Amino acid sequence: MIDHEALFKISYGLYIVSSGDKENGNGFISNTVFQVTSKPAKFAIGCNKDNYSSEIIEKSGLFSVSILQQETDSEIFGRFGFKSGRDFNKMDGMDIKYGETGVPIVLNNSIAYLECKVTEKIDIGTHWLFIGEVLNAEILQEDVDPITYSYYRQIKKGTSPKNAPTYVDKTESKPKVESTDSKKYECDVCGYVYDESEEGMSFEDLPDDWTCPLCGAGKEEFTEIK
Numbered sequence: 597m598i599d600h601e602a603l604f605k606i607s608y609g610l611y612i613v614s615s616g617d618k619e620n621g622n623g624f625i626s627n628t629v630f631q632v633t634s635k636p637a638k639f640a641i642g643c644n645k646d647n648y649s650s651e652i653i654e655k656s657g658l659f660s661v662s663i664l665q666q667e668t669d670s671e672i673f674g675r676f677g678f679k680s681g682r683d684f685n686k687m688d689g690m691d692i693k694y695g696e697t698g699v700p701i702v703l704n705n706s707i708a709y710l711e712c713k714v715t716e717k718i719d720i721g722t723h724w725l726f727i728g729e730v731l732n733a734e735i736l737q738e739d740v741d742p743i744t745y746s747y748y749r750q751i752k753k754g755t756s757p758k759n760a761p762t763y764v765d766k767t768e769s770k771p772k773v774e775s776t777d778s779k780k781y782e783c784d785v786c787g788y789v790y791d792e793s794e795e796g797m798s799f800e801d802l803p804d805d806w807t808c809p810l811c812g813a814g815k816e817e818f819t820e821i822k
């Protein structure tokens with residue numbers, strides 16, 4: 597048997613893997629980024645064959661890896677993790693640097709980046725494993741921790757950071773939503789569930805500018821789960 601919780605005990609980081617060029621750039625959130633050799637320095641990345649990024653990486657033969665900081669804005673996960681570059685240009689409005697090869701590199705919330713040229717492509721079924729040689733690498737922020745996948749999953753489970761609008765100080769005596777009346781709302785963008793009985797506040801009472809703690813979508817993107 598496979599206990600999938602055991603698989604989550606492997607530690608990972610979270611990265612934006614970008615590819616393409618100035619006119620046609622795209623990026624996606626990946627946890628499968630790992631170094632495979634040191635001389636020369638080569639990294640492997642996994643990319644679903646259905647992803648728009650797979651097309652662009654194949655076409656350009658390039659990719660960059662932006663290493664995200666621990667306190668990465670949820671908007672970044674929404675934009676690069678839950679939406680397709682076939683629907684809109686994910687690079688619009690982002691702070692982008694173009695590498696020596698012309699590959700876009702996302703600088704927002706990044707502590708370092710790698711610029712890589714694809715040297716091998718391995719078919720692993722649902723995904724391509726692209727291997728790239730590092731051409732350039734630079735630190736953008738010293739002394740800032742990278743985000744780990746387990747940290748991200750903790751947020752997904754609903755333990756919001758203190759500065760997030762969803763944070764509820766359970767030690768304060770606030771009027772609780774009666775559990776019999778409590779409702780659940782699901783984010784149409786990323787699937788995050790706002791459970792009134794857990795949050796202690798009705799969804800309707802959240803401020804208008806409240807956003808999904810996972811992907812940054814607005815209240816209007818939520819649908820009540822009946």
Ligand code: FE
Nearest residue numbers: 783786808811
């Ligand atoms: Fe969301």
